[in-house]
Amino acid sequence: MTQPQSRIRRSFGDLSERALAFWLLVPAALLLGLVALYPVGRLLYTSLFRRRLTDETGNSPVFVGFQNFVQAFADERFWTALWNTLLIVLVTVPGALVVGLLLALLANLPFRVKWPVRLGLLLPWALPLVFAGLIFRWFFDSQYGVVNDVIVRLGGERLLWVTTPELLFWAICISIIWKSSSFVALILLAGLQVIPKELYESAAVDGANRWQSFWRITLPLLLPAILVAAIFRTITAFQTFDIPFAMQNGGSSFETLAMYVRTMSIENLNFGYGSALAVLMFLISFAVTLVYLRYVRGADD
Amino acid sequence: MKWDNPRIWLWVAAGIVVINGFFPAVWILLTSFKTEGELTRIPITWLPENPTLQNYVQAFTNAPIMRYFLNSLIVAGGATLLCVLVSALAAYALARLRIPNKTLIFSLLVGVSMFPTVTLLLPLFEMVLALGLRNNYIALILPHAALSIPVATLVLVSFFQGIPKDLESAAMVDGCSRLGALWRIVVPLSAPGVFTASILAFVNSWDEFLLALTLMPSQAMRTLPVGIQFLQGEYSFPWPLISAALVIALVPVALVIAIFQERVVGGLTQGGVKG
Numbered sequence: 001m002t003q004p005q006s007r008i009r010r011s012f013g014d015l016s017e018r019a020l021a022f023w024l025l026v027p028a029a030l031l032l033g034l035v036a037l038y039p040v041g042r043l044l045y046t047s048l049f050r051r052r053l054t055d056e057t058g059n060s061p062v063f064v065g066f067q068n069f070v071q072a073f074a075d076e077r078f079w080t081a082l083w084n085t086l087l088i089v090l091v092t093v094p095g096a097l098v099v100g101l102l103l104a105l106l107a108n109l110p111f112r113v114k115w116p117v118r119l120g121l122l123l124p125w126a127l128p129l130v131f132a133g134l135i136f137r138w139f140f141d142s143q144y145g146v147v148n149d150v151i152v153r154l155g156g157e158r159l160l161w162v163t164t165p166e167l168l169f170w171a172i173c174i175s176i177i178w179k180s181s182s183f184v185a186l187i188l189l190a191g192l193q194v195i196p197k198e199l200y201e202s203a204a205v206d207g208a209n210r211w212q213s214f215w216r217i218t219l220p221l222l223l224p225a226i227l228v229a230a231i232f233r234t235i236t237a238f239q240t241f242d243i244p245f246a247m248q249n250g251g252s253s254f255e256t257l258a259m260y261v262r263t264m265s266i267e268n269l270n271f272g273y274g275s276a277l278a279v280l281m282f283l284i285s286f287a288v289t290l291v292y293l294r295y296v297r298g299a300d301d
Numbered sequence: 302m303k304w305d306n307p308r309i310w311l312w313v314a315a316g317i318v319v320i321n322g323f324f325p326a327v328w329i330l331l332t333s334f335k336t337e338g339e340l341t342r343i344p345i346t347w348l349p350e351n352p353t354l355q356n357y358v359q360a361f362t363n364a365p366i367m368r369y370f371l372n373s374l375i376v377a378g379g380a381t382l383l384c385v386l387v388s389a390l391a392a393y394a395l396a397r398l399r400i401p402n403k404t405l406i407f408s409l410l411v412g413v414s415m416f417p418t419v420t421l422l423l424p425l426f427e428m429v430l431a432l433g434l435r436n437n438y439i440a441l442i443l444p445h446a447a448l449s450i451p452v453a454t455l456v457l458v459s460f461f462q463g464i465p466k467d468l469e470s471a472a473m474v475d476g477c478s479r480l481g482a483l484w485r486i487v488v489p490l491s492a493p494g495v496f497t498a499s500i501l502a503f504v505n506s507w508d509e510f511l512l513a514l515t516l517m518p519s520q521a522m523r524t525l526p527v528g529i530q531f532l533q534g535e536y537s538f539p540w541p542l543i544s545a546a547l548v549i550a551l552v553p554v555a556l557v558i559a560i561f562q563e564r565v566v567g568g569l570t571q572g573g574v575k576g
Binding site for chain 2: 018021024025027031032035036037039040042043046103106107111115117119120121122126127128129131132135136137139141146149152178182183187189235238239242246250258265266271274278279281285286288289293
């Protein structure tokens with residue numbers, strides 16, 4: 001084999017390799033373009049029009065520029081929904097991280113039979129959110145719920161979880177934390193398992209107690225995994241829809257941003273304004289994603 | 302130190318994790334055997350006094366649970382198949398071939414996986430209306446498949462990278478084309494990865510609520526999460542019926558994760574899935 005020949009063959013190979021790669025990526029790109037990228041573009045476009053299907057002009061949208069956004073900033077219901085959503089993020093993300101860390105630490109203990117513990121973490125993850133909402137709605141039932149039953153047995157008073165706004169908020173948060181902490185635990189468990197055991201051994205030789213080795217070894221080394229889990233949780237918590245929807249049977253005395261977007265666009269058929277709300281939601285979510293991507297790229301280097 | 306008796310604490314630790322994970326499932330299982338009368342009694346009973354299968358009979362006869370089940374199966378099955386097929390091709394390109402801007406493509410994948418579904422809802426709703434696809438399985442299969450592509454692709458890339466390149470080269474020297482090598486060597490060897498990606502895609506679709514609620518509004522086309530959510534009346538909460546329906550809906554997913562738990566855990570932590 002002479003040198004030039006092989007170079008020629010390689011460059012031919014390169015060409016077809018690129019073409020092949022292109023065609024292999026096309027189906028995924030098409031599907032994602034159709035279902036994710038095009039909709040986002042379409043959303044941006046629609047948000048600039050007044051377009052209500054309930055109007056007579058419903059099918060002939062009127063260009064209004066940024067008026068829908070101006071309307072959103074003056075819309076009290078939007079601010080309430082945004083505030084509710086932020087409250088959920090602020091409560092459930094740290095909540096799920098703490099509970100998840102606890103579960104991960106417990107699950108990381110040296111069990112001989114591992115599957116029951118693993119299943120105990122996977123079951124909440126695999127349970128549809130709506131089902132979690134329904135089940136916890138029943139748990140928090142003021143008459144027949146198991147939560148009030150336990151409270152009464154312990155000598156407390158029945159609480160009207162679902163009908164008292166503040167209690168409803170906490171019931172929703174507890175449900176979300178329960179549902180999402182197992183996912184956090186799975187991520188953290190993977191992080192725990194790559195921490196070298198020798199570190200703990202040498203720390204123990206140096207006379208560190210468990211508490212100290214947790215603070216000095218476990219937590220710092222787990223920080224990247226915690227960060228990943230935190231960002232995933234933040235983005236998902238920001239989209240909270242299913243659990244409050246199911247717990248209130250589709251009602252909206254406690255409304256999240258996602259619930260408001262859906263009500264405006266699908267129930268009220270106010271496409272223009274609904275799109276503007278969705279764009280605002282997308283922008284906030286996108287900002288968080290950018291932070292995440294920066295972190296991922298930073299971790300790669 | 303009594304405090305440090307490892308045996309006891311291991312049991313306690315396992316107990317906490319297992320009870321935390323299983324309690325709601327066990328509770329609805331117990332509830333599903335209770336009669337309506339038993340459910341509306343105070344104080345509540347923890348174990349059913351006169352276990353009955355009445356609620357299951359109801360779920361199958363009064364509520365179209367079988368229909369919902371079938372709908373979920375068709376949608377999740379179709380979405381999984383499409384997603385894994387498309388993702389496997391993309392993952393092969395990303396794992397094996399020289400592509401410009403690979404980092405950008407990966408970033409795009411991760412970025413897309415974080416789009417809030419509710420922001421895609423209205424444009425998808427419009428598209429589905431315009432194409433006359435409302436209440437058509439395709440209206441749900443396509444978006445469900447697309448939404449799982451990032452996860453499935455990332456999982457498959459990491460599996461494909463684990464397979465020695467020499468095996469493919471050998472096959473190609475023996476006259477196999479690249480696609481032939483993908484089909485005959487890479488896919489069979491990464492069957493565990495294909496499995497993992499399939500389970501993740503399946504669970505994603507089986508659990509999805511928002512799109513299913515909006516794009517398949519007719520009762521006969523509802524998937525399980527939507528159908529069961531609608532078993533709630535406006536003023537009533539027929540919990541015996543709902544709990545039986547929930548048990549029926551949970552059995553297949555619980556079985557799948559019980560059988561493939563190790564793969565699922567591996568996939569979750571490899572693909573960086575949202576949960």
